[in-house]
Amino acid sequence: MAISSQSAKNLGSKVLIRPNSQTKGIVSWLTTVDHKRLGIMYLVASFLFLFTATIESSLIRTQLIRPNNTFLSPEIFNQMFTLHGVTMVFLAIMPMGTGFANFLVPLMIGARDLAFPRLNAFGFWIYIAGATLFYSSIFLGGAPNAGWFAYAPLTSLSANPGHGIDFYMIGLFLAGMGTLATAMNVIVTIISMRAPGMTLWRMPMFIWMVLITMFLILFAFPPFTIALVQVIMDRSFGSLFYVPEQGGMPILWQHLFWIFGHPEVYIIVLPAFGAISEVIPAFSRKPLSGYPIMVFSGMSIGFMGFAVWAHHMFTTGLGPYGEMAFAVTSFVIGVPTGAKIFNWVMTMWGGKIRLTTSMLFAIGFIVTFVMGGITGIMVAISSLDAQINSSYFLVAHFHYAMGGGALLGFMAGFYYWFPKFTGKMLSEKVGRFVFALIAVGFHTVFFPQHFLGLMGMPRRIQTYADGYGFNTLNLISTLGSYIALVGACLLAYDIIVTMRSKDRKAPNDPWDARSLEWSIPSPPPVHDFDTTPVVVGQDTFWLEKYPQFKNISKQEESEIAKLAKESDKHGIHMPGASWWPLITSVALFFGGYSIIFDNILLGIIMAGLLIFSVHAWAFEGVGGYYVTVDNDGGKK
Amino acid sequence: MSMTSHGYRSSNIKDPKLLMWIFLASDCMFFGSLIGTYLVYRGRSLVGPYPQDLFDIPLTTISTFVLLMSSFLMVMALYYLRKNKIQSFRLATFGVIIFGSIFLGFQVFEFSHFAHEGLTLQQNLFGSSFYVLTGTHGIHVAIGVLWLISLLITSYIRPMTSKDEVYLDVAALYWHFVDIVWIVIFTVVYLIEFI
Numbered sequence: 021m022a023i024s025s026q027s028a029k030n031l032g033s034k035v036l037i038r039p040n041s042q043t044k045g046i047v048s049w050l051t052t053v054d055h056k057r058l059g060i061m062y063l064v065a066s067f068l069f070l071f072t073a074t075i076e077s078s079l080i081r082t083q084l085i086r087p088n089n090t091f092l093s094p095e096i097f098n099q100m101f102t103l104h105g106v107t108m109v110f111l112a113i114m115p116m117g118t119g120f121a122n123f124l125v126p127l128m129i130g131a132r133d134l135a136f137p138r139l140n141a142f143g144f145w146i147y148i149a150g151a152t153l154f155y156s157s158i159f160l161g162g163a164p165n166a167g168w169f170a171y172a173p174l175t176s177l178s179a180n181p182g183h184g185i186d187f188y189m190i191g192l193f194l195a196g197m198g199t200l201a202t203a204m205n206v207i208v209t210i211i212s213m214r215a216p217g218m219t220l221w222r223m224p225m226f227i228w229m230v231l232i233t234m235f236l237i238l239f240a241f242p243p244f245t246i247a248l249v250q251v252i253m254d255r256s257f258g259s260l261f262y263v264p265e266q267g268g269m270p271i272l273w274q275h276l277f278w279i280f281g282h283p284e285v286y287i288i289v290l291p292a293f294g295a296i297s298e299v300i301p302a303f304s305r306k307p308l309s310g311y312p313i314m315v316f317s318g319m320s321i322g323f324m325g326f327a328v329w330a331h332h333m334f335t336t337g338l339g340p341y342g343e344m345a346f347a348v349t350s351f352v353i354g355v356p357t358g359a360k361i362f363n364w365v366m367t368m369w370g371g372k373i374r375l376t377t378s379m380l381f382a383i384g385f386i387v388t389f390v391m392g393g394i395t396g397i398m399v400a401i402s403s404l405d406a407q408i409n410s411s412y413f414l415v416a417h418f419h420y421a422m423g424g425g426a427l428l429g430f431m432a433g434f435y436y437w438f439p440k441f442t443g444k445m446l447s448e449k450v451g452r453f454v455f456a457l458i459a460v461g462f463h464t465v466f467f468p469q470h471f472l473g474l475m476g477m478p479r480r481i482q483t484y485a486d487g488y489g490f491n492t493l494n495l496i497s498t499l500g501s502y503i504a505l506v507g508a509c510l511l512a513y514d515i516i517v518t519m520r521s522k523d524r525k526a527p528n529d530p531w532d533a534r535s536l537e538w539s540i541p542s543p544p545p546v547h548d549f550d551t552t553p554v555v556v557g558q559d560t561f562w563l564e565k566y567p568q569f570k571n572i573s574k575q576e577e578s579e580i581a582k583l584a585k586e587s588d589k590h591g592i593h594m595p596g597a598s599w600w601p602l603i604t605s606v607a608l609f610f611g612g613y614s615i616i617f618d619n620i621l622l623g624i625i626m627a628g629l630l631i632f633s634v635h636a637w638a639f640e641g642v643g644g645y646y647v648t649v650d651n652d653g654g655k656k
Numbered sequence: 657m658s659m660t661s662h663g664y665r666s667s668n669i670k671d672p673k674l675l676m677w678i679f680l681a682s683d684c685m686f687f688g689s690l691i692g693t694y695l696v697y698r699g700r701s702l703v704g705p706y707p708q709d710l711f712d713i714p715l716t717t718i719s720t721f722v723l724l725m726s727s728f729l730m731v732m733a734l735y736y737l738r739k740n741k742i743q744s745f746r747l748a749t750f751g752v753i754i755f756g757s758i759f760l761g762f763q764v765f766e767f768s769h770f771a772h773e774g775l776t777l778q779q780n781l782f783g784s785s786f787y788v789l790t791g792t793h794g795i796h797v798a799i800g801v802l803w804l805i806s807l808l809i810t811s812y813i814r815p816m817t818s819k820d821e822v823y824l825d826v827a828a829l830y831w832h833f834v835d836i837v838w839i840v841i842f843t844v845v846y847l848i849e850f851i
Contacts, residue, residue: 135671204678212674214666238678242685250693250788259777259784261693267702267781276689552664587663635806 038643039597051597053137056544058144059123060441063434065148066116070427073107074508076100081465081501084494087486097482098165099184105168106188109284110195111151113422116430117291118143118202121230123441125206127537127544128224130215130553135208137595138637143202145605147195153612154191157184164188167480169281170251172262172273177255183616186255189248190612196241196248197608203237206230215536216587217555217580224535224559225308228315229294232322236283236290239326244280247273256615271336278329286325288422290318292429293360296382299432300364302533303379304371307559310363317356324353334405343402350400357393361386376531377451381432384459388428392420395470410480413473416466424462431458439526442519443543450514457507464500468493534559547592550649552584596643603633676826680833687837690792691844694785701780707849710770719762720842723797726755727835730828740818742811749808749824752831756801763794786845793841796834803827 039051052058080100083092092100122140126133134140157163164184166174175185210231214223223231250261251273260266262273301308308314330338330346338346364386373379395417399405408414438446472493477484484490518524529538536553537544539561556572557563563570570577607629614623667674733748767787775783804827810816 136675200682204675204682207678208671208674212665212667212669212671216664216666218666238682239685242682243689246686246689246693253777253784253788257777259788260781261697261784261788267697267700269696269700272693272696276693583664590663631802638806639810 038640039599043597048597050602051141051599053133053141053595053597053601054546055122055126055133055137055140056546056548058140059119059121061144062115062119062122062147063441065151066112066119069107069112069151070116071508071512073104073112074505076104076107078501078505080104081498083482084484085498086495087484087491089483092482094482095162095165098480099163101480102164102167102170102188106154106164106192108422109168109288110192111147111154113288113426113430114199114284115147117230117233117288117426118147118199120226120291120295120430120433120437121206121233122202124437124537125209125227125230126213127440127540127548128227128535129210129213129218130536130549130555131209131213132548132592133595134205135213136205138598138601139201139205141598142601142604143198143205145602146198146201146608149605149609149612150191150193150195150198153194153609154187157187157191160187169277170273171277172251172270173264173268175251175255175273176262186252186616189252189255190616193245193248193252194608194612196245199237200241200245203234203241206234207238210234215553215555216583217560218553221312222555222558222560225297225311225314226291226294226535229290229297229318232318233287233290236287236322236325240280240283240287243276247276247280250276252615256618271333274333274336275329278332279326281332282329283322283325285418285421286321289426289429290321292385292426292433293318295433295436296364296385296429298533298535299378299382299436300367301559302436302531303374303376303382304368305374305532306367306371307534307562308363309366309369310359311558313359314363317359320356321353324349324356328353331400331402331405334402335409347400347402351397354393354397354400361390361393376435377446377448377455378432378435378531380452380455381428381435384455385425385428385432388420388424388459388462392417392422392425396421408473410478411473412469412477412479415479416469416473419466419469424466428459428462431455436531437537439530440537440542440544443526443541444518444521444524445526445530446518447514447524450510454507454511454514457510458504461500461502461504461507464503465497466500468497468500472497529561532565534562536561539564547594547647547649552587554581554584556580592647592649594644594647596645598637598640598643600633600637600640604630604637607633670822672822672826673829676829680829683833683837686792687789687840690785690789691840694789694845697781697785701782703780705770705773705775705779705782707782707786707845710773710775711846711849713846713850715762716766716842716846719759719766720838722755722762723759723835723838726752726759727832729755730831734821734824734828737816737821737824738818742816745816745824746808746811749804749811753801753804753808756797756804756831760794760797760801763790763797789845790841793834793837796837800827800831800834803830 039047043051049057049061079092080097083089083097085091122134125131154164161183164170164187166180166185166188170185170188173179175189210223210227250259253259254261254263260268262268262270264270297308297314327349328346330342331350334343334346364382395413399408399414399417435446435451438444472490473479475489475493477488477490484494526542528541530542531538536555539553540549553560554577556570556577607626611623611626611630613619614621614626669677729748729751733745733752736742736745736748767790775786777783777787807824807827
């Protein structure tokens, strides 16, 4: 493999030299535009936040272990459940999906990077900027304390005079920009950069689910962003959007928030659906059952996801017709989800099942998610919802959907793709214990909460009195959270041991799997594919290994191979690294502080830096380098 | 499906152009939320001044016309660039910049006039929702103007040919979208008060 650099000669390179392929060490990570490195950075960051949020939830559970406990004061307790919710939703699980997508989308469609590598880097750094800004609130006067959905008018200046809410608003504004940028990037990549022969109907299911997720992000994040801007305007510039004394309607926040917030549930869970749809066929040695049904049910979940938001607001007085409409749409959205569940079960039916850790998590996902779905149909009944709204029943429901659903799904994907990410195999023996601890711990935490909720225990209370019959169930629930925490620690330990060991090398295709990413070395080389892949059907790598299952005419196959060969003539161009995505994010990061602390000077400086760095970004030139692969290179 | 200098592509649309279309789809939701907020709060202000007291339809019609004409010039600029007529392209782009700036000038005048009449961001719901909506649109126009200035300067620094068409094409898409949004705002914010 030979590498030749092509230097940039434009404006940007005069200001700050574009790092080239020889750059090593920390600078190469700060300036990287490689989708695999960014994917790994997303995953590392999201796992760190996942761990943080798990510790926060253990603190919350410790406070609730017995009645009249004083472990956390009410103020700290409010901050703690806000931190836990925001961290889990925005900083842990959603970026985890983005991390998987970043690493896997180009590999699975046979491309060599995303369409806009520097925009991808910007998406990551602005997410880190938003998360850092959000967490810096702890040291700068107290964390936000209005819950993850921050209902108005609890966020108004008169109700919440500290800076905590500002950190929530601006932190999520920044992180949301990154999410939107990455969503647009991934959509362009999937539409324009598929390998020859990779028609839409041959795409792996994970790619379909990511595509649908990215469209959901595209349309769901703007209303939330506007709602954030309105509160920022209220708090920093004195507008009246959510000031009831002046006619402002706090219900508008709820609408804007949930128009985003319900699709957000699917933004979190659809990539996990996609991961499961890769894991289950691989470990059942069968193609995915009902491929078109899976695609269309994903799409209808995406569409319907925008038509159910008001079921979060049944107790706000929508009137009987509004409640009925949203109850019906909420029932209907259960149908495509159910279709997916049946298809996963049908895939396993009659298959040659291997119970690897990944498969265990996948099966655990199906069971847990079905339970979350059933309680979901229960809370969609508006009359029942009036009784159990804001009780622990609801807490149990959405943790079964988000934690048990998305998180277990991602864990299955994590064990499945870890060899491809790192080139090392996680221990299957330890994996069994990790699965057992996390699954048992999870159900021990949340199953009793159904009963607590039905008995009338409200969510988000710092403590409860003795004698309501809450004591035993709360004790069990808290003990469960410790079991899950032990599972998380064991996983962290196994990852560290695996990464440090020298003899757990992963082969290219450890699972006898089906899609393109397994056809290249683990971890993949920087240019991903030595030659442009030729896609001959769904599960194209499987067909390459077992040609007897091919269902394609000789003529079509040779045409596709010809296209791939012609494409290889152009050489492999790798994009050059860049400082500007990082610097643009830094400018926005400090710009956020200038609004929080009313510092006009800092704001002007950062606006200047922003305009400058965007221009330097635009004009820094092509850069990059060419990789030439020897004829027999990479195949040895 | 086509081949480019980077090899095989699975669609015929250029990446920057597709990105801009997707961004605009998202931007629809941004403006949708702002316009929605404005309409929800319409007629709910507790104190004046109210829209009918302030809006000057003939004046805003002129600024609307100017913005529409800038879109026409934008089309001309793209046409000339495709034909490799760089001088005409520069002239047309300059025209877009001037017309966009005139529109912004009208907006600054309008804002200061309204503020003088007592409508501030902090005065009532109409003020809050009106300024944030039209202000966001104004920022979009300002970004467009800055963008076109950068492109115009670029055309003097390095030779620009019809190969660079996609850069102008993307800016043009953005510009037309911002223009269309203004038509909607002009209708549902201004004209609706006088039906």
